[in-house]
């Protein structure tokens with residue numbers, strides 16, 4: 042098929058289902074897929090910026106490690122997945138994209154409840170880039186420390202395997218909206234800070250960065266920030282982050298593939314620092330976007346390729 046042309050059908054994105062590349066609006070998964078009925082799935086999201094994937098290998102490493110931990114057999118190998126993601130971006134014609142790949146346990150075989158017997162399924166799609174906080178929103182994120190729920194414990198669901206167990210995060214979102222904010226931050230059962238729906242959290246304390254060690258996804262943006270901070274001579278710690286520290290920090294920010302480095306300017310209606318984007322956050326945000334043209338990190342999309 043000639044989905045390499047970025048025609049109108051593909052303008053909202055391209056998806057891969059059952060060996061076919063289709064416009065994202067037409068993509069369908071089977072109703073009985075346990076990715077849907079049991080959240081038995083892992084996934085990853087890699088960004089495309091200026092026509093190039095950002096840290097593609099690191100995202101694929103995390104994805105394939107997650108599949109292995111869930112004892113899934115991915116139907117495509119690593120180079121086939123790489124080619125597929127490239128093909129989806131090419132089909133969409135997007136220069137800035139949000140590219141997701143997921144592996145589900147699959148569909149139960151004739152009434153069997155034994156997950157070892159299912160054929161695991163791979164899906165993927167490329168859609169326009171998604172922002173948790175749009176860059177023009179200089180006011181930053183208004184965070185709410187969630188009271189109604191705690192982050193699911195790591196010994197129940199491994200947060201380092203990117204997953205769809207978003208019940209706690211979604212509940213946190215509703216609480217944040219109810220309380221007049223938009224960006225929940227969840228604590229764990231010990232009362233320590235974890236993360237929010239789709240983002241890691243950093244605090245700037247005495248000029249140094251602190252980000253939670255456990256109960257969180259090991260975000261690729263988090264890793265990028267830790268590397269860039271070290272290059273800029275900032276000290277960094279991955280450790281427990283207590284709620285009072287969050288409230289006393291001079292700056293706070295969130296990190297995600299969907300938006301990069303995003304300033305958190307208030308917590309529960311109280312300003313962080315002077316309530317504006319701090320200079321550590323602003324410098325790291327600049328460094329993060331500059332890194333998108335750093336050869337260490339980028340894999341250009343092969344838009345000219347005609348290979349199917």
Ligand SMILES: Cc1ncc(COP(=O)(O)O)c(C=O)c1O
Pocket residue numbers: 086236237238239240241257258259260261262263296297298299
């Ligand atoms: C729960 C959670 N934490 C953190 C992140 C940020 O991870 P990354 O920087 O790899 O996008 C995500 C990304 O979707 C996430 O779902």
